[in-house]
Amino acid sequence: MSEAAPRTAVPDTAALEVTGLCRTFGAVRAVDEVSFTLPAGGSLGIVGESGSGKTTTARIVVGLERADAGRVLVKGRARAGGARGRAERLARAREVQMVFQDPYLSLDPRTSVEAALRETLRLHFPGADHQARIKELLDQVGLGTRAAEALPRQLSGGQRQRVAIARALAVQPAVLVLDEAVAALDVSVQAQVLNLLADIRERTGIGYLFITHDLGVVRCVTDEVVVMRHGRIVEAGPTATVLDDPQHAYTRLLLESVPRPGWDPDRIAAARRAL
């Protein structure tokens, strides 16, 4: 810890601290010197379009992708490098959990909701009785006992995403990475899930890393935001400041691109080409 990163009075208890992350695929610098800090119980948005590197960054944080350089600290402990052995792998998984865009792809179609939660709990906390915890988790995400017996295909999209969230919460992670987790949901269901996520953060103090392209969602659920483009962070700061007074031309373009009455797509298209 001799070479401290240039950071301002962030206590070591930050839920997540990412410093100088780099990842190259062939000739493409997918992630280029990315650094940010997620305070304990905070919510940080990473905004960008396809190819911005936001998903690769998230995957490195979770451990699904390797970084060429840089480091990831969760609650002050280093996360870089491959985990050795089963116990270490499980311990790593308990630090950071991820919820993907499409719960259809991340839930086993033949496993009921209750069995899926039980499997996760048994893997991480063997020997304990999980019945009460399963009920608690289902309550927490607003699912009843009827949903507990259902298979994923018998549930609506919103319910499936609640299951994915419950399963991620089961191991009590410090950080929850949500990769476009509400993008596939209908507006009315999306609002329910966003409110649910806000409630959970209030109650548990879990930190969110929210990967999204939707600035409305960012405004709604994050305290801070980083804007990524071509693998680099082009702007970062408190969400309200960045959205109300964007400094970078790309952030302004993103904001102007959000459709609303009186929207001028021609001007946006011209601005995009100019950038």
Next chain:
Amino acid sequence: MNALDVRELRLRLPGTARPVLDGVDLTVAPGETVALVGESGSGKSLTSRAALGLLPPGAVPTGEVLVDGRDVLTMDAARLRELRTGRAAMVFQDPRAAVNPLRRIGDFLTESVRLTGTMSAADADRRAVELLDAVGLGPELMRRYPGQLSGGMLQRVMIAAALMGDPVLLLADEPTTALDVTSQAEVIALLDRLRERFGTGLLFVTHDLGLAAAISDRVYVMYAGRIVESGPAEALFEGPRHPYTAALLSSTPRLDGPTGRLAAIDGQPPDLRQELTGCAFAARCRYATDLCREEAPALRPAPGRPGQPAACHHPLEGSPADV
């Protein structure tokens, strides 16, 4: 004559307790942009696909779907083919799923007019290059494969392909959902330019009320197979009359809305296996009364606002447009 005229369209599917489309009325005038807004299962995509005669297997339709004055529901296979390669065309959400990855872009663009014999190969090529130019792409793309193009470029190719047969009606089903926000603007700007230039009627199917308000002249809002409200985009956005439209607006995370918790709509849309009595939204509506649960409301205009009918027993009033 309207580009599209849907009258009392009802659609029943096997194994369901109520019609998936329940008396849909909708028009698109030539050169007009109309948005059809709804959540999944509302029937918005079924409605737009019906305009091409694309019905789900086993579907039993009643009513009329007139494209350029001719009823699609009574057409035989040959007529339908003619319709789909000529007067009506569709741009789908995912361009990659709508194109053969092994065929060159030029082949894809000219295929329909060559097969129907409406154009010679040389004329078709000329027209394809012309349309590629209209959507901002160069002639060299004719020789390229879909895999060599970005999503935004490919969606522009789809739009060019849709215009090959000089359609009077262009159906766009979430054409920008799979695109980045900044390329969305580009595709929308393009659609708008082409609509103006060719006088095509555009039916834009989307779940995004903000987008609908941004681009369309008129908006229809669908819920559980019925049109619950329609009207000029701005009026609907500023002063929704149906509680569902209002709830949809307030549950959308917006850049100019209030921060904090969203005003979510509790519950879920009604299941298709469940029969509906009364208003389909009653179970989730905070204004619902016994009347709402017993009797389905008809689309009625408000006094003084003839252009914004809503299907509601207790429509919201007090919009600035009233005073």
